[in-house]
Amino acid sequence: MIEFVNGTLALFGDPTAVMIFGFGLIGGMLFGAIPGVNMLTLGAVLLPFTINMAPNHAVMLFSVIYCAGVFGGAITAILFNIPGAPENAPTCFDGYPMTVQGKSGKAIGAAVSCSAIGGVASAVVMMAATPLIAGWAVRAFGPQEIFALIFFGLAVSASVGAETLWKGWLSVFAGLLIATIGTDPVGGVPRFNGGSVMGFEFSSYYLSAGIHFIPMILGFFAVSEVFVQAMSIAEGKRKRPKASLEFPSLVEFWSVRFTMLRSMVLGFFAGILPGIGATLAAFLGYSQAVRWSKTPERFGKGELAGVVASETANNSATGAAMIPLLALGLPGGALTAMIMGIFQIHGMEPGPLIFINSSDLVWVTFAAMFWANLCIVFLGWLQTKTVVHILNVPFRWLAPGILLLATIGAFALRNLTIDVWVMFLAGAIGFFLRRTGYSAAGIVLGLILGKLGESAFAKSMQLMDYDVFGFFSRPIAAFLLIAALLTVASSIWNEVRGRELQKALID
Amino acid sequence: MSSSDNRPDGQTLTVSIGPLFSTPVLEWLFWLMLAGMVYALTDNFDEPIAEYQFGASGWPRVLCAALAFGATAQLFYKLTRKRPGPEEPSGKSADQANEVAPPILSLRAKLQRAGVFATPFVYLYVMPEIGFYVATPFFILAILLLLEVRSIKALTSVTAVVYGLVLLIFTRFFYVALPVGRIESFYDLNNWIIAFVRTGM
Numbered sequence: 263m264i265e266f267v268n269g270t271l272a273l274f275g276d277p278t279a280v281m282i283f284g285f286g287l288i289g290g291m292l293f294g295a296i297p298g299v300n301m302l303t304l305g306a307v308l309l310p311f312t313i314n315m316a317p318n319h320a321v322m323l324f325s326v327i328y329c330a331g332v333f334g335g336a337i338t339a340i341l342f343n344i345p346g347a348p349e350n351a352p353t354c355f356d357g358y359p360m361t362v363q364g365k366s367g368k369a370i371g372a373a374v375s376c377s378a379i380g381g382v383a384s385a386v387v388m389m390a391a392t393p394l395i396a397g398w399a400v401r402a403f404g405p406q407e408i409f410a411l412i413f414f415g416l417a418v419s420a421s422v423g424a425e426t427l428w429k430g431w432l433s434v435f436a437g438l439l440i441a442t443i444g445t446d447p448v449g450g451v452p453r454f455n456g457g458s459v460m461g462f463e464f465s466s467y468y469l470s471a472g473i474h475f476i477p478m479i480l481g482f483f484a485v486s487e488v489f490v491q492a493m494s495i496a497e498g499k500r501k502r503p504k505a506s507l508e509f510p511s512l513v514e515f516w517s518v519r520f521t522m523l524r525s526m527v528l529g530f531f532a533g534i535l536p537g538i539g540a541t542l543a544a545f546l547g548y549s550q551a552v553r554w555s556k557t558p559e560r561f562g563k564g565e566l567a568g569v570v571a572s573e574t575a576n577n578s579a580t581g582a583a584m585i586p587l588l589a590l591g592l593p594g595g596a597l598t599a600m601i602m603g604i605f606q607i608h609g610m611e612p613g614p615l616i617f618i619n620s621s622d623l624v625w626v627t628f629a630a631m632f633w634a635n636l637c638i639v640f641l642g643w644l645q646t647k648t649v650v651h652i653l654n655v656p657f658r659w660l661a662p663g664i665l666l667l668a669t670i671g672a673f674a675l676r677n678l679t680i681d682v683w684v685m686f687l688a689g690a691i692g693f694f695l696r697r698t699g700y701s702a703a704g705i706v707l708g709l710i711l712g713k714l715g716e717s718a719f720a721k722s723m724q725l726m727d728y729d730v731f732g733f734f735s736r737p738i739a740a741f742l743l744i745a746a747l748l749t750v751a752s753s754i755w756n757e758v759r760g761r762e763l764q765k766a767l768i769d
Numbered sequence: 770m771s772s773s774d775n776r777p778d779g780q781t782l783t784v785s786i787g788p789l790f791s792t793p794v795l796e797w798l799f800w801l802m803l804a805g806m807v808y809a810l811t812d813n814f815d816e817p818i819a820e821y822q823f824g825a826s827g828w829p830r831v832l833c834a835a836l837a838f839g840a841t842a843q844l845f846y847k848l849t850r851k852r853p854g855p856e857e858p859s860g861k862s863a864d865q866a867n868e869v870a871p872p873i874l875s876l877r878a879k880l881q882r883a884g885v886f887a888t889p890f891v892y893l894y895v896m897p898e899i900g901f902y903v904a905t906p907f908f909i910l911a912i913l914l915l916l917e918v919r920s921i922k923a924l925t926s927v928t929a930v931v932y933g934l935v936l937l938i939f940t941r942f943f944y945v946a947l948p949v950g951r952i953e954s955f956y957d958l959n960n961w962i963i964a965f966v967r968t969g970m
């Protein structure tokens with residue numbers, strides 16, 4: 263506690279630190295909200311300038327950008343069905359339908375509050391138990407557990423957004439298959455980027471890098487939304503959503519308390535695991551909210567709990583992601599890898615000794631993350647009062663801007679036109695997916711987790727000498743696999759018995 | 770065949786989606802063909818990897834099998850579920866009976882729909898040739914026209930504002946190296962626009 267107070271005093275007692283804190287907060291939110299750029303863009307631009315900064319200022323800046331950036335993407339997800347980052351994709355499922363129903367204020371209000379709550383809770387646990395949790399998580403989670411967790415994540419998320427269980431699984435399999443394009447993760451063998459089929463020769467240098475999930479997300483959500491709205495304009499059926507400034511009431515928050523708590527726990531544990539992070543956290547949080555809800559049929563049609571689940575989980579993952587970085591020197595994602603780079607630039611090595619050698623730096627970072635998450639409430643409230651007015655602009659005027667933002671976002675990723683082709687193709691496919699009951703979310707989830715899952719499976723097989731039952735000799739892996747198998751079995755049982763399954767993101 | 774999409778705001782979009790998914794059998798055939806084609810493609814990289822006995826093609830092949838299994842399970846489920854009950858002698862479910870008939874679209878509306886889908890691809894096709902900076906204002910105009918914006922004032926002002934903002938954000942503030950075209954005159958024009966926007970930087 264004393265360390266936290268000292269960290270807070272060090273942060274707010276230093277005008278330079280306060281300026282950097284404010285810059286990181288606003289910059290992270292803005293970059294998180296614009297699809298063409300993201301918090302990684304801001305991080306990459308700022309990284310060289312950190313050489314001349316004090317190490318505690320530099321690490322604090324990136325930590326604040328991380329917290330604010332994860333929240334920032336929720337705004338465009340809710341207002342325009344464009345997730346600013348992959349971890350905001352599940353926010354679209356209910357956030358955008360709420361906007362269509364004229365409840366954008368409530369959706370953004372819920373996103374703001376839950377991001378803050380998730381982030382603050384995560385920061386508190388991070389402060390209390392970093393060395394303990396990091397040591398446990400990294401020792402206990404090997405490739406077997408990571409594969410089992412991914413399998414569990416896919417099992418519980420498969421039916422999200424799909425009309426039936428089968429369509430959900432087919433969507434996930436299609437996503438996993440798309441993820442195999444590029445190179446094999448074990449031996450680096452090129453896959454699906456050249457050869458012949460039925461006498462037809464083809465070769466593509468660009469496919470060697472694989473299909474990136476960002477153009478797919480932009481296509482499935484943003485471009486297909488423009489297509490859908492354009493069709494309804496052509497048919498004369500489109501109604502403009504009303505801008506609303508109404509925040510969720512305390513009663514509404516109370517009604518989603520368990521969703522919030524569940525997403526907090528799920529987000530936290532997903533955040534600790536290297537490479538899993540906020541994206542799976544958000545999907546897991548959302549799918550579990552659907553699973554435990556008494557009214558699952560309302561998800562995907564503008565259910566407040568959907569926004570709450572996704573945004574609480576993804577922000578809970580931010581504090582958790584700092585745990586393996588600070589305690590063990592293991593970055594879990596791109597932004598935490600940049601923070602690792604800052605440590606190295608300044609001649610420091612994150613790890614257990616950092617709590618002894620650079621205690622000031624650690625506590626200023628912890629305090630900054632805590633206060634950044636609290637500030638999200640205030641800044642988010644301001645955003646709610648201002649940004650929702652964009653909805654008063656006719657959609658037909660916004661559509662070219664949305665398409666251009668998506669185009670630039672897809673292109674800027676790797677400077678490849680093929681990414682833009684992929685995005686528009688995904689947009690056209692997404693348009694038909696919405697009408698045939700398949701799940702765009704399932705494809706995206708399969709694509710995001712596919713490579714990681716295959717890599718974890720291959721490593722597990724090598725470690726277990728190709729004995730599949732070896733998974734069951736490790737308690738956590740066994741627990742997750744059994745839970746996943748039970749989930750699949752119960753879903754099939756429900757489907758066969760003709761019960762109405764959760765139907766989210768059809769529209 | 771048509772499909773109804775009940776939107777959250779109470780609107781019902783009814784869109785004809787063509788014969789591709791008109792029956793569960795065709796849907797099954799689509800997935801089987803996809804899985805079969807992908808499986809055939811795996812032969813191109815079916816090579817062993819040292820210390821990994823499943824090789825590069827093992828994982829994609831399992832996924833192809835899973836796709837085929839999922840599609841077959843879906844077909845089985847749909848066929849068994851679609852059997853007419855005694856109370857439905859015609860074989861139509863209540864949902865099908867209540868389904869709204871798709872609107873008959875005029876040729877203009879059909880062309881408008883086709884245009885909405887085709888325009889982004891045309892834009893993408895010409896962009897590497899004539900450059901992003903030249904193609905974009907025409908793209909914005911085309912989309913606005915397809916979305917039934919007819920006022921000259923709206924067309925010019927929206928194009929100017931959107932194009933201006935894109936130039937300001939992605940060329941002046943955060944330089945994103947967008948395509949400048951392969952045709953010489955367009956290449957020069959694109960570079961002139963970039964130089965103009967970045968004047969003083």
